[in-house]
Amino acid sequence: MWMYQRSLEECLFEPIPSSVMMGSIFAGLDIGQGAPANASTFGRSIGFIYTYHILQCPLEQLHGRQSSLHNAVSGASLGAFGVMQGRIGVPFVPPHVLHGNGPRGAVAIGAAVYGGLGFAFAAMGGKRM
Numbered sequence: 748m749w750m751y752q753r754s755l756e757e758c759l760f761e762p763i764p765s766s767v768m769m770g771s772i773f774a775g776l777d778i779g780q781g782a783p784a785n786a787s788t789f790g791r792s793i794g795f796i797y798t799y800h801i802l803q804c805p806l807e808q809l810h811g812r813q814s815s816l817h818n819a820v821s822g823a824s825l826g827a828f829g830v831m832q833g834r835i836g837v838p839f840v841p842p843h844v845l846h847g848n849g850p851r852g853a854v855a856i857g858a859a860v861y862g863g864l865g866f867a868f869a870a871m872g873g874k875r876m
Contacts, residue, residue, distance in 0.1 A: 758804035759801060761800075762796075762800030763797065765800075766796040769796050770792040770793030770794070770795070770796045773792040773796070774788050774789045791835075795825060795835070798825060799821050799822060800821075802820075802821040803818065806820060806821070813874055813875075814874065814875065814876060815866050815874040815876050816876060818866055818868065818869035819862045819865050819866035820862070821865055822862045822863075822864055822866070823858040823859070823865070824858070826857040826858045826859075827854050827857055829857065829861075830853055830854050830856075830858075831850075831857075837856055837860050837861075838860065838864075839860060840860060844856075
């Protein structure tokens with residue numbers, strides 16, 4: 748028997764309010780930097796954060812507990828995929844560094860930055876490693 752059990756409903760529905768709130772804040776930051784103020788901007792931000800949350804559920808079930816490493820893996824996976832598809836940028840990295848390393852380098856840098864952010868936010872939230 749698993750030590751840490753979460754139902755599928757909890758995994759799918761619990762992160763909705765926080766995803767809407769934080770996604771709206773991030774969309775507002777994007778709009779402040781020149782992105783168009785439309786449903787697509789909000790949907791992308793909210794969807795990114797929601798997907799980040801639900802990617803952690805299978806990892807928690809496999810390991811039987813919550814871990815900040817699950818946040819890092821979820822963030823790195825989404826960061827790599829988003830950069831590879833050209834849907835998201837990489838914060839804190841100058842464009843000449845990002846694009847000077849070729850497409851694979853940009854994906855790796857995106858994974859590292861988003862994985863690091865996921866880990867840092869989890870650690871600040873009190874999740875153990």
